[in-house]
Amino acid sequence: MTMYGGLQIGLYIAVLLGLVQPLGGYMARVYEGRSAVNRWLAPVERLIYRCSRVNPNQEMRWTHYALVVLWFNLFGALAVFTLQRLQVLLPLNPQHLPGVSADSSFNTAISYVSNTNWQGYGGETTMSYFTQMLGLAVQNFLSAATGIAVVIALIRGFARHAEETIGNFWVDMTRTTLYVLLPLSTVLALGLVSQGVIQNFTAYKTVPLLQPVSYEQPKADGGKPVTDAAGNPLSEAVTIPEQTLPMGPVASQEAIKELGTNGGGFFNANSAHPFENPTPLSNFLEMLAILLIPAALCYTFGHMVGDTRQGWAVLAAMTFIFIVMAVAAVYFEQQGNPAFAALGVDQNASALQSGGNMEGKETRFGVVHSALFATITTAASCGAVNAMHDSFTPLGGLVPMWLMQLGEVVFGGVGSGLYGMLVFAIIAVFIAGLMIGRTPEYLGKKLEIYEMKMASVVILVTPLLVLAGTAVAVMLVAGRAGISNPGAHGFSEVLYAWSSAANNNGSAFAGLSANTPFYNSLLGSAMWFGRFGVIVAVLAIAGSLVIKKRAPGGAGSLPTHGPLFVVLLVSTVLLVGALTYVPALALGPVVEHLLMIAGK
Amino acid sequence: MWNDIKPAFFMLIIWTVITGIVYPLAVTGIAQAIFPSRANGSLIVVNGKAAGSALIGQHFIDPKYFWGRPSATAPMPYNAGASSGSNLGPTNPALIEAVATRIKTLREADPDQRNPVPIDLVTASGSGLDPHISPAAAEYQINRVAEARKLNPESVRKLVARHTEGRQLGLFGELRVNVLELNLALDGLR
Numbered sequence: 001m002t003m004y005g006g007l008q009i010g011l012y013i014a015v016l017l018g019l020v021q022p023l024g025g026y027m028a029r030v031y032e033g034r035s036a037v038n039r040w041l042a043p044v045e046r047l048i049y050r051c052s053r054v055n056p057n058q059e060m061r062w063t064h065y066a067l068v069v070l071w072f073n074l075f076g077a078l079a080v081f082t083l084q085r086l087q088v089l090l091p092l093n094p095q096h097l098p099g100v101s102a103d104s105s106f107n108t109a110i111s112y113v114s115n116t117n118w119q120g121y122g123g124e125t126t127m128s129y130f131t132q133m134l135g136l137a138v139q140n141f142l143s144a145a146t147g148i149a150v151v152i153a154l155i156r157g158f159a160r161h162a163e164e165t166i167g168n169f170w171v172d173m174t175r176t177t178l179y180v181l182l183p184l185s186t187v188l189a190l191g192l193v194s195q196g197v198i199q200n201f202t203a204y205k206t207v208p209l210l211q212p213v214s215y216e217q218p219k220a221d222g223g224k225p226v227t228d229a230a231g232n233p234l235s236e237a238v239t240i241p242e243q244t245l246p247m248g249p250v251a252s253q254e255a256i257k258e259l260g261t262n263g264g265g266f267f268n269a270n271s272a273h274p275f276e277n278p279t280p281l282s283n284f285l286e287m288l289a290i291l292l293i294p295a296a297l298c299y300t301f302g303h304m305v306g307d308t309r310q311g312w313a314v315l316a317a318m319t320f321i322f323i324v325m326a327v328a329a330v331y332f333e334q335q336g337n338p339a340f341a342a343l344g345v346d347q348n349a350s351a352l353q354s355g356g357n358m359e360g361k362e363t364r365f366g367v368v369h370s371a372l373f374a375t376i377t378t379a380a381s382c383g384a385v386n387a388m389h390d391s392f393t394p395l396g397g398l399v400p401m402w403l404m405q406l407g408e409v410v411f412g413g414v415g416s417g418l419y420g421m422l423v424f425a426i427i428a429v430f431i432a433g434l435m436i437g438r439t440p441e442y443l444g445k446k447l448e449i450y451e452m453k454m455a456s457v458v459i460l461v462t463p464l465l466v467l468a469g470t471a472v473a474v475m476l477v478a479g480r481a482g483i484s485n486p487g488a489h490g491f492s493e494v495l496y497a498w499s500s501a502a503n504n505n506g507s508a509f510a511g512l513s514a515n516t517p518f519y520n521s522l523l524g525s526a527m528w529f530g531r532f533g534v535i536v537a538v539l540a541i542a543g544s545l546v547i548k549k550r551a552p553g554g555a556g557s558l559p560t561h562g563p564l565f566v567v568l569l570v571s572t573v574l575l576v577g578a579l580t581y582v583p584a585l586a587l588g589p590v591v592e593h594l595l596m597i598a599g600k
Numbered sequence: 601m602w603n604d605i606k607p608a609f610f611m612l613i614i615w616t617v618i619t620g621i622v623y624p625l626a627v628t629g630i631a632q633a634i635f636p637s638r639a640n641g642s643l644i645v646v647n648g649k650a651a652g653s654a655l656i657g658q659h660f661i662d663p664k665y666f667w668g669r670p671s672a673t674a675p676m677p678y679n680a681g682a683s684s685g686s687n688l689g690p691t692n693p694a695l696i697e698a699v700a701t702r703i704k705t706l707r708e709a710d711p712d713q714r715n716p717v718p719i720d721l722v723t724a725s726g727s728g729l730d731p732h733i734s735p736a737a738a739e740y741q742i743n744r745v746a747e748a749r750k751l752n753p754e755s756v757r758k759l760v761a762r763h764t765e766g767r768q769l770g771l772f773g774e775l776r777v778n779v780l781e782l783n784l785a786l787d788g789l790r
Contacts, residue, residue, distance in 0.1 A: 274657075366773065
């Protein structure tokens with residue numbers, strides 16, 4: 001790896017970790033109602049509760065909490081579905097884009113409420129400004145707030161003793177959006193506009209081309225292709241003197257897309273598009289925004305359970321796995337493609353070029369900022385991309401795929417990453433307990449059969465969806481029809497799609513044509529169960545823990561704030577991830593890598 | 601149950617208004633006031649008329665212009681109305697063939713240029729709209745452009761240097777040359 005590559009990874013980690021304590025502490029105070037903003041904006045908060053018939057002082061048991069989460073997200077999905085179907089009748093549609101198909105609308109609706117933001121469609125050719133703003137961007141906020149609310153409820157399960165309730169979802173969700181997401185998004189959006197991200201409501205603009213473009217297009221007569229005497233389709237030369245520039249309120253949506261680890265781009269090319277991500281600095285800000293809240297929540301967790309060392313230990317485990325993965329991704333992309341070297345292409349990094357595998361990457365980002373972005377977006381369940389993962393080298397593409405398959409717990413999505421990692425912590429403590437023959441406990445709570453059952457559900461739901469779904473898709477004609485690349489890479493495309501959907505990431509090996517009724521309906525269902533199957537089990541754990549009394553730690557209990565625990569936690573995550581996915585990965589990226597270096 | 605459905609419905613309405621209408625309108629208002637040019641697409645204005653966007657690349661195949669990254673958008677390259685990468689995998693024969701064809705085209709346009717071809721000049725960008733090439737890719741084309749325009753290569757090289765952006769803040773990103781701006785400047789040289 002180049003010196004510059006190491007420097008960028010180091011700089012990124014340093015800035016990120018520097019922001020953990022200030023933001024994490026602020027969030028803890030916000031949820032405890034002790035922050036200054038709680039007082040300043042108290043009238044707004046009270047007005048929101050009054051208008052929505054919510055009693056903010058009503059505490060909820062876990063079953064109640066889970067129920068309102070489901071109602072709220074069900075209504076959200078219905079709203080996004082309806083807006084897409086009816087957008088042609090609604091305002092702010094200067095391009096007169098038609099209503100979206102039923103299966104695509106279903107997929108996109110679930111995709112956005114589940115914080116996945118998988119894009120089966122191309123934004124600039126499908127969605128009106130109205131749909132983007134009132135449907136998609138709203139769920140960017142609300143799905144993020146849902147994830148954070150659920151982890152706060154789980155933290156209360158640890159922090160409270162001998163109680164029955166885990167908080168009020170409406171209060172947690174409202175405080176998250178009002179005090180955390182909205183202020184951060186506004187600042188970030190303006191920062192992005194300063195770099196050139198667009199923010200307007202005008203119709204698409206037309207500008208002249210300095211050199212007009214000529215191309216061949218199939219000749220058509222009234223919609224029917226024209227053929228010659230032998231039946232071959234004829235084509236005609238077309239010359240275009242102009243370029244159409246898409247417009248729209250991009251920056252406001254871009255900011256929450258990263259901060260809420262949503263990842264659904266305004267445009268088809270997502271953060272590779274110059275209007276979404278115009279400069280290396282905008283790229284750095286976007287990368288920072290993706291992991292900012294997931295990292296800070298670790299500190300919030302430590303603070304709320306009364307021992308910040310517990311939070312730092314979890315954060316250390318995440319950071320360790322992240323650094324290893326980032327270095328691997330940058331290294332393999334910098335190696336380039338051996339097939340090009342034979343053709344007389346210069347892929348070496350030098351003072352004049354970034355070199356490496358540049359297919360699907362932007363010049364301003366080069367290999368380092370592209371591979372780092374890919375690692376960040378899949379460590380988090382964000383799924384924004386600034387380079388096309390489908391064109392990564394086999395092992396460079398294995399990194400993002402495996403990060404998703406680990407269950408999105410290396411930082412992970414906002415809220416969802418930490419609750420996933422805390423479930424892994426429960427499993428790690430359980431394994432340690434088995435080794436020394438003691439009842440396992442974590443943060444003073446005895447872990448018993450019920451918690452372990454629910455933790456197993458969390459760990460097993462997504463691999464089941466990914467592996468069974470991939471197997472079914474490659475066995476059926478409708479599943480194989482979407483594959484665009486031949487050989488092992490085609491299998492990787494399908495495996496990546498299911499990993500992304502079930503783990504609520506949303507990035508893709510985008511060569512896969514997934515905007516079909518088959519993929520739209522199956523991946524849509526995988527996103528729903530991958531999200532809410534896990535959330536219900538996590539809330540069940542919270543509900544079971546909150547009832548328990550604090551068990552005083554003895555000489556035989558494992559301290560969960562030291563290096564030993566960090567190693568145990570990292571090993572548990574990697575072991576579960578490796579045991580589950582090595583066979584599938586061997587069939588995809590590993591085989592492709594071996595073929596590539598053998599020159600086949 | 602009704603007591604849970606009511607708040608779910610009203611909360612969605614309230615937050616749709618706040619995050620879906622108030623927030624983007626507020627950001628638009630501030631952005632249009634502070635950064636009007638950038639918020640509207642960073643258009644390059646020549647003689648009072650828009651001549652493209654500084655952020656969106658255009659397609660060049662004339663030897664007298666610097667060429668940008670290959671673009672995989674459909675139906676024509678650099679179609680800003682439908683951004684897209686090629687999504688070709690690293691071992692896909694179609695990718696290897698496409699790169700070989702691009703190398704051949706470059707060699708035919710400038711038979712005297714025998715150096716290895718910089719990678720970014722023969723691989724499609726992620727957006728299909730990449731406005732930049734690496735300084736190496738610009739250097740590779742200087743002789744061809746100078747010859748086609750009957751200019752001294754040194755004066756073209758100076759122009760390229762003037763349009764080369766360094767790492768942002770000295771820290772972030774790669775060195776790059778904005779192709780459209782460079783070509784507009786070349787046309788202004790005549």
